[in-house]
Amino acid sequence: MSFLELKNVKRRYGAVAALDGIDLEVTAGSRTAIVGPSGCGKTTLLRLIAGFEAPDEGVVAMDGWALADGKASVPAYRRGIGVVMQDGALFPHLTVAENIGFGLSRKDPGRGNVIINLAHTIGLDNEILSRRPHQLSGGQQQRVALARAMAMKPKLMLLDEPFSALDTGLRGTMRKAVEQLLEAARITTILVTHDQAEALSFADQVAVMRNGKFLQVGKPRDLYMKPTDRMVAQFLGDTIVFSASIADGFAQTPLGRLPVDVAGTRENVRLMLRPEQVTLQPALQGNSPETASGKILGMISDVEFAGATSTVAVKLLNYQNASGCEAPLVLKGPGIEARSIGDLVQILVRGTAHVFE
Amino acid sequence: MVRLERSLWQAPWMQTAAGLVSLMAFLPVGFIVWVAWQTGWEVSASLIFRPRVGELLWNTVLLLFFAVPASMVLAVALAWLTERSDLPCARIWAWLCVAPLAVPAFVHSYAWVTLIPGFEGPFAGVLISVLAYFPFLYLPVAAMLRRLDPALEDAAASLGFSSRRIFLRVVLPQLRLALCGGALLVGLHLLAEYGLYVFVRYDTFTTAIVDQFQSTFNGPAATMLAGVLVACCLGLLAIEAAARGNGRYSRVGSGAPRNATRVRLGRLTIPCLLLMALTAILSLGVPLLTIGRWLLIGGSAIWHIHAIGLALAQTIVLAVLGGLLTTMMAIPMGWLSNRAPGKLQRALEGTNYIVGSLPGVVVALALVTITVRVALPLYQTMTTILLAYALMFLPRALVSLRASIAQAPVELEHAAASLGRSPARALWATTIRLAAPGAAAGMAMSSLGIMNELPATQMLAPNGTRTLAMGFWALSGELDYAAAAPYALVMVLISLPFTWLLHAQSKRMAGR
Numbered sequence: 001m002s003f004l005e006l007k008n009v010k011r012r013y014g015a016v017a018a019l020d021g022i023d024l025e026v027t028a029g030s031r032t033a034i035v036g037p038s039g040c041g042k043t044t045l046l047r048l049i050a051g052f053e054a055p056d057e058g059v060v061a062m063d064g065w066a067l068a069d070g071k072a073s074v075p076a077y078r079r080g081i082g083v084v085m086q087d088g089a090l091f092p093h094l095t096v097a098e099n100i101g102f103g104l105s106r107k108d109p110g111r112g113n114v115i116i117n118l119a120h121t122i123g124l125d126n127e128i129l130s131r132r133p134h135q136l137s138g139g140q141q142q143r144v145a146l147a148r149a150m151a152m153k154p155k156l157m158l159l160d161e162p163f164s165a166l167d168t169g170l171r172g173t174m175r176k177a178v179e180q181l182l183e184a185a186r187i188t189t190i191l192v193t194h195d196q197a198e199a200l201s202f203a204d205q206v207a208v209m210r211n212g213k214f215l216q217v218g219k220p221r222d223l224y225m226k227p228t229d230r231m232v233a234q235f236l237g238d239t240i241v242f243s244a245s246i247a248d249g250f251a252q253t254p255l256g257r258l259p260v261d262v263a264g265t266r267e268n269v270r271l272m273l274r275p276e277q278v279t280l281q282p283a284l285q286g287n288s289p290e291t292a293s294g295k296i297l298g299m300i301s302d303v304e305f306a307g308a309t310s311t312v313a314v315k316l317l318n319y320q321n322a323s324g325c326e327a328p329l330v331l332k333g334p335g336i337e338a339r340s341i342g343d344l345v346q347i348l349v350r351g352t353a354h355v356f357e
Numbered sequence: 358m359v360r361l362e363r364s365l366w367q368a369p370w371m372q373t374a375a376g377l378v379s380l381m382a383f384l385p386v387g388f389i390v391w392v393a394w395q396t397g398w399e400v401s402a403s404l405i406f407r408p409r410v411g412e413l414l415w416n417t418v419l420l421l422f423f424a425v426p427a428s429m430v431l432a433v434a435l436a437w438l439t440e441r442s443d444l445p446c447a448r449i450w451a452w453l454c455v456a457p458l459a460v461p462a463f464v465h466s467y468a469w470v471t472l473i474p475g476f477e478g479p480f481a482g483v484l485i486s487v488l489a490y491f492p493f494l495y496l497p498v499a500a501m502l503r504r505l506d507p508a509l510e511d512a513a514a515s516l517g518f519s520s521r522r523i524f525l526r527v528v529l530p531q532l533r534l535a536l537c538g539g540a541l542l543v544g545l546h547l548l549a550e551y552g553l554y555v556f557v558r559y560d561t562f563t564t565a566i567v568d569q570f571q572s573t574f575n576g577p578a579a580t581m582l583a584g585v586l587v588a589c590c591l592g593l594l595a596i597e598a599a600a601r602g603n604g605r606y607s608r609v610g611s612g613a614p615r616n617a618t619r620v621r622l623g624r625l626t627i628p629c630l631l632l633m634a635l636t637a638i639l640s641l642g643v644p645l646l647t648i649g650r651w652l653l654i655g656g657s658a659i660w661h662i663h664a665i666g667l668a669l670a671q672t673i674v675l676a677v678l679g680g681l682l683t684t685m686m687a688i689p690m691g692w693l694s695n696r697a698p699g700k701l702q703r704a705l706e707g708t709n710y711i712v713g714s715l716p717g718v719v720v721a722l723a724l725v726t727i728t729v730r731v732a733l734p735l736y737q738t739m740t741t742i743l744l745a746y747a748l749m750f751l752p753r754a755l756v757s758l759r760a761s762i763a764q765a766p767v768e769l770e771h772a773a774a775s776l777g778r779s780p781a782r783a784l785w786a787t788t789i790r791l792a793a794p795g796a797a798a799g800m801a802m803s804s805l806g807i808m809n810e811l812p813a814t815q816m817l818a819p820n821g822t823r824t825l826a827m828g829f830w831a832l833s834g835e836l837d838y839a840a841a842a843p844y845a846l847v848m849v850l851i852s853l854p855f856t857w858l859l860h861a862q863s864k865r866m867a868g869r
Contacts, residue, residue, distance in 0.1 A: 050775055051774070052775075075774070075780065077774045079775075082775065083771070083772065087768075089769050091772075091773075091786075092764075093790055103776030148772075152776055
């Protein structure tokens with residue numbers, strides 16, 4: 001049974017529909033990521049769930065209670081939903097301890113202990129508690145913002161791109177730490193981000209959003225490997241797309257006869273592979289394309305070395321039909337594989353190709 | 358229990374309030390147009406196009422033409438010396454450059470006239486104007502110099518510029534906004550100033566309007582003079598807007614700028630110190646010396662403690678109430694310009710800005726006429742005088758308030774709401790707490806203005822009111838200069854802390 005439920009939620013700003021009929025179900029204790037390019041309406045959605053704004057239409061319900069029904073809405077301060085904003089939004093006039101304790105009753109005798117425990121949980125020292133927000137680093141500020149929201153013991157936590165202001169190195173560590181903290185506290189979480197890798201690694205459920213609508217909602221692996229359309233596919237990662245006919249669970253493609261994830265016989269469908277399904281093996285120079293029957297051969301046409309990874313462009317040699325694969329394949333591989341332009345390679349494909357419905 | 362409710366945030370309370378304030382602010386201009394229309398074109402024209410108006414216009418132009426550029430040059434020189442050179446005791450000199458603001462302009466002029474009898478006419482007018490008002494230019498220019506990124510100057514030096522050319526081509530252009538804003542402020546003050554020019558017998562529109570008002574109460578002649586004065590103010594605003602241009606002067610790039618290095622003066626140190634000392638002597642020494650001399654001459658006979666105490670109490674009551682009202686009226690505008698910026702807000706702010714630049718005497722004239730003709734019970738009441746103060750000093754309060762509300766982004770209010778605070782309590786715990794110092798500073802600035810205000814107070818205050826400025830004016834008008842000295846001293850003493858505040862505020866604004 002779902003903990004948070006959104007039904008046909010709409011919100012307009014003047015002529016622009018920021019949210020155009022959003023449906024979402026979130027189960028208790030799960031992590032959901034809403035991912036989309038900037039301006040797709042994901043922050044608006046978060047603000048509606050938090051209660052900073054009311055929807056024009058639609059229902060938001062949590063734990064069986066309506067939070068918003070059309071323009072009638074429970075105000076944010078009565079919702080008990082934790083929010084961590086992009087830059088933390090710490091109160092500059094209060095110390096770290098006062099920030100963390102902001103939501104706690106001043107009369108509560110255990111207040112001091114709660115603050116210290118929270119600070120420990122999020123990995124901050126006691127001595128930091130008396131500092132002011134501007135004396136903290138970006139990562140520390142975000143931790144304090146999280147502790148402040150957790151002090152309320154919310155059942156639902158909303159994270160609005162909380163990691164985007166951090167350095168690349170710190171971002172991954174912070175994400176993992178936050179994930180574990182929220183998991184341990186059994187807090188249902190919704191993360192809004194424009195970073196697909198972050199969304200895929202953080203969440204149990206990912207919703208891809210564009211122009212105020214969800215394009216697809218599902219498990220990260222399903223979304224990545226079986227996207228419903230090219231837009232979702234391309235937003236979540238690089239793709240190799242071609243058209244082909246399928247029969248008996250196989251498709252004849254420029255990369256050979258590949259298994260597909262649908263049964264039946266169909267003409268002219270669009271297929272998608274992720275580039276990491278394709279591996280290259282050195283082919284002997286002596287093998288001319290003709291003698292290597294059955295093997296798919298290619299020639300390296302460009303190499304871009306970037307340390308850990310190296311990107312190569314491969315031109316297919318024994319496939320002349322221009323059915324959507326005339327451009328060279330662009331693949332990323334480990335940087336230690338030294339390849340140079342002109343090398344002959346054999347192309348191998350792992351797993352199945354995905355068919356767009 | 359959980360209850361659904363319609364959000365109160367959507368109600369346009371603030372828009373309505375800001376609109377009302379702006380409508381009130383339009384009273385003075387509307388009044389002039391109304392009188393001109395009632396008087397009829399021919400009579401109005403005959404009142405406007407006459408030799409007397411031409412004479413006043415010439416006086417005004419002459420004053421602006423000499424006093425404003427002189428103040429600009431003096432302010433830039435002093436600001437550069439205190440901020441960017443290794444002048445000894447720069448911090449003390451910086452404070453001495455702001456301190457003349459604590460001396461009301463008419464006290465400056467009283468000091469000069471009683472020190473050098475017969476010190477009158479255009480030269481005296483220009484000199485005292487510069488001495489009384491150059492700090493208004495010094496403050497923004499010094500703040501801007503402190504904030505300039507020295508990396509730009511380094512870059513220019515690496516491109517082969519000499520220090521003199523760097524100053525002209527890199528530093529000075531960046532001072533443009535500060536210079537334009539400060540010059541406008543000085544210009545508007547010169548147009549509005551009354552007491553200063555009466556002492557040196559230099560007629561301007563403001564003195565002429567007060568004369569006219571005293572002889573014929575509120576005839577159309579005074580109103581038409583006010584109309585020309587308003588036109589002068591609008592002209593200044595237009596010139597400033599054109600001179601300011603729309604270039605971008607903010608820093609490009611991120612990171613905190615380094616502190617600027619100071620230029621070594623070397624052999625020029627002594628002449629520069631002399632310039633500093635001369636300015637301080639003329640702008641502070643002369644008034645203090647004169648006040649001291651009159652106090653000595655007067656002895657204990659001039660200290661009518663009861664009268665002075667009453668005047669002080671009345672001044673403080675008016676200043677506090679007026680400052681409070683001004684700040685309250687500024688809140689809707691300040692809130693709007695941060696939280697709901699848009700066409701409406703810009704239009705409202707524009708009106709407030711223009712109206713706020715009108716001389717007090719115009720506002721007073723308008724309110725006298727309106728109360729006498731439409732709402733007689735309000736004539737010469739506290740309500741009217743406080744309203745006049747609020748209209749005159751609204752921009753002062755608005756500037757501080759707007760900057761401090763900007764320090765409190767709406768996200769903080771949201772964060773407080775998500776932590777369980779009701780809207781009112783969230784507002785109190787975040788925005789109001791953060792904006793309070795700025796609001797207090799704005800209120801202090803308005804109060805300072807009210808304390809030293811003369812013509813509007815004279816025209817509008819309830820019968821029997823005698824503020825410090827009015828007491829000073831009445832006594833010096835009877836040529837009892839010694840008896841006026843205690844009033845001058847008290848005014849300077851109360852103004853000093855405010856001046857200090859202004860100095861600190863401009864430093865802090867540039868600090869980060």
